[in-house]
Amino acid sequence: MALAEPLTPPELPARFSLLLPVYAGDTPERLHRAVESNTVEQTRAPAEVVVVQDGPVPPELDAELERLVRDSPVPVRLVRIPENRGLAHALRTALPSCSYDVVARADADDVAYPRRFELQLPLIEAGADLVGASMHEIGDDEGTPLALRAAPVGAQRILAVSRRRNPISHPTVVLRRSAVERVGGYEDAPMAEDYWLWARMLHAGADVRNVAEPLVGYRVSAGSYERRGGYRVLRAELALQARLRALGHVGFLQWATNVMVRGGYRFVPVRVREAAYRLMVGRRNG
Structure with missing residues (x-):
């Protein structure tokens, strides 16, 4: 058996x-x-x-x-x-x-x-x-x-x-x-x-x-959203978007949209930047 x-x-x-x-x-x-x-x-x-x-x-x-x-x-x-x-x-x-x-x-x-x-x-x-x-x-x-x-x-x-x-x-x-x-x-x-x-x-x-x-x-501190802006952050953002595109994670249209939207976000007033970020990740899921 x-x-x-x-x-x-x-x-x-x-x-x-x-x-x-x-x-x-x-x-x-x-x-x-x-x-x-x-x-x-x-x-x-x-x-x-x-x-x-x-x-x-x-x-x-x-x-x-x-x-x-x-x-x-x-x-x-x-x-x-x-x-x-x-x-x-x-x-x-x-x-x-x-x-x-x-x-x-x-x-x-x-x-x-x-x-x-x-x-x-x-x-x-x-x-x-x-x-x-x-x-x-x-x-x-x-x-x-x-x-x-x-x-x-x-x-x-x-x-x-x-x-x-x-x-x-x-x-x-x-x-x-x-x-x-x-x-x-x-x-x-x-x-x-x-x-x-x-x-x-x-x-x-x-x-x-x-x-x-x-x-x-x-x-978060008083300077948290200030640090999300400026040319140094823009350079980092552009470098990241280039990597995402080279990886194939984003296509040309998404890359171009990200560069315009996320790049422009770095130069709006701090209060607007904070409100926009919290709206994006807080009040809606994604």
């Missing part, structure tokens, strides 16, 4: 790393809050935190980093980069230090809501390569959202939005490191390293999803 096939054990819940970059402009208080909200306050916590220090930091921030390594109930590993080289370099350097294929991103001044990973991890476990979410804009008072950045939901919607703007909010992302590495990882793309990575993943057929519920409080 033939032996019965052995039962396949159920898939274990994914253990995952939290990857969080820090640089000289961050503060000890907000770093502490970011780590706390992404670990001990989560209904489903990461197994480790990998903090990448992008260049020298002030003594107070360095002391907080040392305290986290020493005292955090979730193990913290610190990757130090001697010189500030920017976000893409920091993430490219630190990603291999993550112990798990599933990696969640967080920024050092944002706040994660308690059910963030409880809602995102099941999608990864179901086969997604990358999962983002909607997020709130917040100021000093994290309990009073200033605006909603609504994420496009559904594969076709995400792909369509990606031809016009970034469809995934970087501080909300949970990803598979192997899927990121298959398309070459984080590459230098001034002010658009995340968008450029998502576009390459989508173009390669990656399973990219969003959770409609806001899962992160994203801190």
